[in-house]
Amino acid sequence: MTTTLPTPTPIFDTPADVERAVAGARKASARWQQMGFEKRRGLLDAWRADLAKNADRIAETLSEEMGKPHSDAMFEIVMALEHLAWAAKNAEKVLGRRRVATSALTSNLRATVEYLPYGVVGVIGPWNYPVFTPMGSVAFALAAGNSVVFKPSEWTPRTGQALIASFHRATGEFDIAQCITGGGDVGAALCRSGVDKIGFTGSTATGKRILAACAENLTPALLECGGKDALVVDADADVAAAADAAVWGAMSNAGQTCLAVERVYIHEAVAEEFTEHVLEAARALRAADDGSTQIGRMTMPRQVEIVRSHISDALSRGGQALLGGLGSIDGQVVQPVVLTDVPEDSAAVTEETFGPTMTIRAVADMDEAVRLTNASEYALGLTVCSKRNGRAIADRITSGNVSINGYVMHAAVPTLPLGGVKQSGFGRVHGADGLREFAYARACTETLVNAPIPLTSFKRGPKVDELIGRVVKEVHGRAGAIRQLLGKA
Numbered sequence: 382m383t384t385t386l387p388t389p390t391p392i393f394d395t396p397a398d399v400e401r402a403v404a405g406a407r408k409a410s411a412r413w414q415q416m417g418f419e420k421r422r423g424l425l426d427a428w429r430a431d432l433a434k435n436a437d438r439i440a441e442t443l444s445e446e447m448g449k450p451h452s453d454a455m456f457e458i459v460m461a462l463e464h465l466a467w468a469a470k471n472a473e474k475v476l477g478r479r480r481v482a483t484s485a486l487t488s489n490l491r492a493t494v495e496y497l498p499y500g501v502v503g504v505i506g507p508w509n510y511p512v513f514t515p516m517g518s519v520a521f522a523l524a525a526g527n528s529v530v531f532k533p534s535e536w537t538p539r540t541g542q543a544l545i546a547s548f549h550r551a552t553g554e555f556d557i558a559q560c561i562t563g564g565g566d567v568g569a570a571l572c573r574s575g576v577d578k579i580g581f582t583g584s585t586a587t588g589k590r591i592l593a594a595c596a597e598n599l600t601p602a603l604l605e606c607g608g609k610d611a612l613v614v615d616a617d618a619d620v621a622a623a624a625d626a627a628v629w630g631a632m633s634n635a636g637q638t639c640l641a642v643e644r645v646y647i648h649e650a651v652a653e654e655f656t657e658h659v660l661e662a663a664r665a666l667r668a669a670d671d672g673s674t675q676i677g678r679m680t681m682p683r684q685v686e687i688v689r690s691h692i693s694d695a696l697s698r699g700g701q702a703l704l705g706g707l708g709s710i711d712g713q714v715v716q717p718v719v720l721t722d723v724p725e726d727s728a729a730v731t732e733e734t735f736g737p738t739m740t741i742r743a744v745a746d747m748d749e750a751v752r753l754t755n756a757s758e759y760a761l762g763l764t765v766c767s768k769r770n771g772r773a774i775a776d777r778i779t780s781g782n783v784s785i786n787g788y789v790m791h792a793a794v795p796t797l798p799l800g801g802v803k804q805s806g807f808g809r810v811h812g813a814d815g816l817r818e819f820a821y822a823r824a825c826t827e828t829l830v831n832a833p834i835p836l837t838s839f840k841r842g843p844k845v846d847e848l849i850g851r852v853v854k855e856v857h858g859r860a861g862a863i864r865q866l867l868g869k870a
């Protein structure tokens with residue numbers, strides 16, 4: 382039997398609708414929490430099965446709305462399902478109540494910690510990966526026991542509606558996960574609606590507005606923002622593999638990837654060989670809007686203008702186009718562009734371009750590569766290619782994620798967290814950190830026997846005070862001396 386997916390017309394909601402959705406989610410929240418991990422896991426697994434059955438239809442909607450080829454849309458959905466499966470399976474293990482050790486002074490207590498759901502989580506998503514990215518918040522918030530109000534990007538509302546319609550169909554639950562559609566005004570209303578946490582994925586500029594709106598009610602926020610990722614290649618790297626990673630990293634999804642390779646720093650000893658490989662692979666690519674090619678159209682006309690301005694600025698400041706240039710732009714279809722000798726302070730190197738372009742700079746050594754990579758105000762992902770020194774190079778660069786000798790694979794491992802630092806945001810989706818992101822830690826102690834030394838009582842007399850003074854000196858005052866004795870200082 383084939384399930385027919387509803388394909389609703391995107392009627393944009395208003396800020397007033399946000400209030401209604403949040404009130405419904407609030408009402409359903411206690412029931413979802415009381416179901417417990419096992420029952421929720423069953424419902425989340427049913428949702429996963431429904432998404433899988435309807436993956437083709439969802440991928441079609443996704444391709445129509447944002448322009449990526451069907452096969453890329455399917456890949457995105459598969460990745461999201463992997464993370465959903467992991468979250469449902471591991472929520473209890475990561476978040477459930479567990480006993481933790483006490484200290485000598487508190488040995489009369491049983492100490493436990495558990496991670497409780499916030500209540501209602503608002504999720505605001507982007508259009509570039511309209512299934513994979515919001516599911517990092519939606520699935521993990523639900524698995525942690527929260528109800529969710531999800532606002533997809535105004536560019537991909539039907540994809541967002543299809544995800545939540547699938548949840549409704551699979552679980553028979555209509556208030557626990559809801560979708561509201563609309564633009565920035567609806568997103569801003571969600572931030573101010575009294576939800577207990579916001580999970581945001583989008584640009585750094587919007588992230589700052591979200592944080593300001595959340596500050597009004599002290600609503601915590603997870604911010605997954607923009608990037609300007611580098612690929613760093615040392616002289617001992619597998620140069621052909623590094624070039625393959627660079628081209629896919631820069632051009633797939635028409636370059637509209639937060640973790641896209643936008644800058645390459647390549648050791649001068651292998652720069653020529655690397656560039657030849659890159660050009661050969663990039664020349665073989667073609668972008669089109671008819672689903673017949675490996676790269677689709679760009680989604681937003683506004684973003685095409687940013688790509689145009691970055692190329693134009695780079696070329697006017699001495700940069701060379703090794704492949705393509707301003708002529709690569711035809712409406713929303715942009716053919717691959719490879720630039721070199723672009724000044725490090727130009728927009729094509731410092732700002733998120735979000736198009737099928739890359740800059741290549743030859744460097745004298747890895748010190749220079751590390752310095753230039755770290756100069757960015759963004760720090761989301763990183764790729765390092767080197768047979769011997771990959772780890773050592775990666776350790777000197779600030780980034781939320783790194784793949785060594787492979788591109789972006791850290792985002793595919795369900796146990797690994799994903800997120801940025803600096804202007805790329807804070808908080809994490811995926812893995813155990815991604816589950817804890819949507820829960821607060823609650824500490825609990827139970828008194829098993831009366832305390833040998835009553836610390837929190839006015840009955841604490843001078844004798845106890847003197848004992849505490851001795852403990853301070855004996856236990857903590859000699860810590861340095863003991864380490865010295867053991868040769869660890």
Ligand code: NAD
Binds near residue numbers: 568586591640
């Ligand atoms: P965007 O910031 O324009 O919009 C993101 C979402 O925020 C949309 O749903 C939008 O309607 C909403 N929004 C806009 N103004 C708002 C406001 N004032 N208050 C509340 N919500 C508001 O981003 P985009 O163009 O949709 O997505 C592309 C950006 O997302 C890129 O910068 C990309 O790097 C980033 N991104 C980051 C990650 C990550 O994991 N770090 C993943 C995917 C995309």
